[in-house]
Amino acid sequence: MPGIVEVEDLVKEFRAFERREGLLGALADLFSRQYRTVRAVDRISFEIRPGEMVGYIGPNGAGKSTTIKMLTGILVASGGTIRANGYIPWKERTKYASTIGVVFGQRTQLWWDIAVVESFQLLRKIYNVSESDYKTRMKRFDEILELGRYLHTPVRKLSLGERMRCDVAAALLHSPPLVFLDEPTIGLDIVAKEHIRQFLKDVNHHSGTTILLTTHDLSDIEELCPRLMIIDHGRLLFDGGLKELKRLFWRDSALKVDLKDREEADRLGALELDGVEKQRLDDMSYRLRFPRDQWTAAGVIRRVVNAAEVRDIVIEEQSIEEVVKRIYLGEMFQESRP
Amino acid sequence: MRRHVSLLAQYFIQYSKVRLAYRGDFIISVVTTIGATLFGIAVVWLIFKGAPRVAGWTFYEIVFLYGFSLLPMSVFNMLSINLYYFSEIYIVEGKFDRVLLRPVNSLFQILFEQFRLEALGDTVLGLFLIVTCARRIGLELGAGDWLFIAAATVCGCLIYLAIFLLLTCISFWMEDRVGVIPPVYNMLTFGRYPMDIYNPFIKFLLSWVVPFGFATYYPTAAVLKQDEFRIYAWLMPVVTVVFGALSLFVWKRGVRNYSSTGS
The missing domain is CATH 3.40.50.300 (P-loop containing nucleotide triphosphate hydrolases)
Structure with missing residues (x-):
């Protein structure tokens, strides 16, 4: 079909007229104009x-x-x-x-x-x-x-x-x-x-x-x-x-981990987890962000549970907004241009 | 074609509804338009009353010309309101987008989306002056004369539209609000007086560059002075077609160059 x-x-290209600043600039614009070509659609x-x-x-x-x-x-x-x-x-x-x-x-x-x-x-x-x-x-x-x-x-x-x-x-x-x-x-x-x-x-x-x-x-x-x-x-x-x-763009996932108490949290803080980014949220909780090509959620959870006493784990779904925001910011389309 | 005629009626009905929604505004506008016309006649009266003859024209011939000039002018005024504000409303505010989205000729929409109905007061006044002066001059206006007057009105109106359309098109290429329309609009009044009162340069200008003379002076002279000006009567439709075609061509190019607004 x-x-x-x-x-x-x-x-689509536009020829944009660049206005100079101030009254003198406006006067100058009357006689000679500066144009700049902008490619809006490429x-x-x-x-x-x-x-x-x-x-x-x-x-x-x-x-x-x-x-x-x-x-x-x-x-x-x-x-x-x-x-x-x-x-x-x-x-x-x-x-x-x-x-x-x-x-x-x-x-x-x-x-x-x-x-x-x-x-x-x-x-x-x-x-x-x-x-x-x-x-x-x-x-x-x-x-x-x-x-x-x-x-x-x-x-x-x-x-x-x-x-x-x-x-x-x-x-x-x-x-x-x-x-x-x-x-x-x-x-x-x-x-x-x-x-x-x-x-x-x-x-x-x-x-x-x-x-x-x-x-x-x-x-x-x-x-x-x-x-x-x-x-x-x-x-x-x-x-x-x-x-x-x-x-394509969802490179890493995140877990939110609540621990039994402060000591347990410190224990998790000291745990060696290669490639996992640890962010302490408060006394008793952490956010762990891990690259999906290196870790699975199950793998991270296993290590965490073995090392410290955990009360709750939530897998944080990355929102589409997050993905798109990072695309806009230019972070993630180098090699994945379709 | 038939579809456009019926659409014209629709646009007109639509416009009337809008106008009636603002009744006070409409009444004031009718009153002021009539006032302005009466004032215009008073000016002609004051200027020419003293002089028995101006450039070979008698007082009643001049008023006849004045009345004649009101015909194409009033029809033009009725249709041109959107041309006058085109740059501001359609280009700067980006309203032209909407025009281009409709399956109707873009110029048709611009001309007929709004009218200035009160301008037709001047048509009535013009006819009145023509009839009164013709009687004073001792001129018998036959069916042929009236037919010619009607044709001259159409041609004159089209010449005006063509000139102002050309000026309007400038805003397709220059974003700035162009101030060229008001002065040329004021030049319209030049055609109300016998052209021999102007110096040769202005006369040339009004005949061949901005051919307002063909909308008013030449057809009037053809009616009043007959033979001497017959050739101009024949040139009138030619000038109309040439300028009309030129303006349509430029309009088309302009629309292609339209760049809309940011969002």
């Missing part, structure tokens, strides 16, 4: 298959939004190709636009001053959605997103969570096979987040909609996306499943 999105060697390639849900993550300024903007046809790539839904997004923009749905969490797509339902009606006409399709879809949207209560409120009076639900519904009104969401859960409370996630799951499940979303909230990924891509400095660092990510 061919990809619904095919991206090859995608590059030779990215990937493919998304129909029905996939893919998370696209990376620190601020990594190039996520720029990628999304090229994928949605807003920006023209400086190099490389995109083929999505059979179109080159920026070349056949209007045709392509009717086959995708887009949500920008930071900015609403709805008309600010009029009631939500009026925006929906206008979108219905823009996207040529029949009255009966519109009704069925609105009913389904309402079941999960609970839009009914504020359908007649102007967008500017909605809370962020309410607005986002409307924005997501608006993007899916024409039932596009391909949907891009740029930080759809940003700034939302837990309930609103849950609504949005539930909705996306439902759409993906029932309509087979392909979804690409960016987020800073990794629980979005854990709940929604079997596959994630990590980008930083414009380059794709990782493309694979969550499990694979952990397997």
Whole structure:
């Protein structure tokens, strides 16, 4: 099956104008300008298959939004190709636009001053959605997103969570096979987040909609996306499943050990454990961090139990956040570039 | 095409709803627009009343020209509001993203997402001045004349749109808020007076560089002075098409160059 999105060697460069400081600097800028070329997206390639849900993550300024903007046809790539839904997004923009749905969490797509339902009606006409399709879809949207209560409120009076639900519904009104969401859960409370996630799951499940979303909230990924891509400095660092990510990057594990008393704790402190990093948490407990290629949890536990009297041991699961944070910090992708 | 016509109606209805949501604002804006127009007429009256003839034009001919100039101007004003603020609203705030995400021609959206309906007050006023002055001059306006006036209104409006679209496009390449639109907007009023009062350079400018003369002066002269200006009447659609095509071309290039905002 061919990809619904095919991206090859995608590059985007911006020519940034460097402003000089102060009033004199501003004057100087009038006459001669200094430009600097910034490569926001640097030779990215990937493919998304129909029905996939893919998370696209990376620190601020990594190039996520720029990628999304090229994928949605807003920006023209400086190099490389995109083929999505059979179109080159920026070349056949209007045709392509009717086959995708887009949500920008930071900015609403709805008309600010009029009631939500009026925006929906206008979108219905823009996207040529029949009255009966519109009704069925609105009913389904309402079941999960609970839009009914504020359908007649102007967008500017909605809370962020309410607005986002409307924005997501608006993007899916024409039932596009391909949907891009740029930080759809940003700034939302837990309930609103849950609504949005539930909705996306439902759409993906029932309509087979392909979804690409960016987020800073990794629980979005854990709940929604079997596959994630990590980008930083414009380059794709990782493309694979969550499990694979952990397997590749989860280098060491940790045990939290509670001991019987202070003396026992000191005894553990004195124990020779090659390669294990010991961190004293308080009088009677330690955290032991060990590299997984050298130790197994069982091996460490055996040594500890033999050496000191232990009351409790907890194996600390390394969170996906921890893994990703360390990738962002540049600690762990030297040899594991996929 | 049919879809765009029906969409235009939708956009218009949408706009009306927004305007009605702010009733007070709408009423004030209608009143001030009418006030500004009446003031404009008063100025013409004061300036030209004393002089019986200006550059070979009688008082009523000048007011006729003034009335004529209001027609393309008012239609342009009704449609151009988003061009005027394009740089600020669409480029700097990044609202153009939303435009590009919709399966509708981008320029269509910019022009028709907002109107300034109160500008149509000037259309009525312009027609009134044309009819009144024609009677005073002793000019019989037949169906053919009215057809020509309608065509001139369309061409004039398109010329204005083309010029301001070209200026608007600058903001695709220069991020700074460009201050070139207001002064050129003020130049629109140059077309309200007989062009022979200007020095040759400005006359050339208004004819061939920023062809506002083709929106107002030349068609009026063609109606009032007939033969002498017939050639300009024929040039009017040519100028319209040339500048219209040029502006569309530059707009397309501009959209490709659009760089959006940071997030």
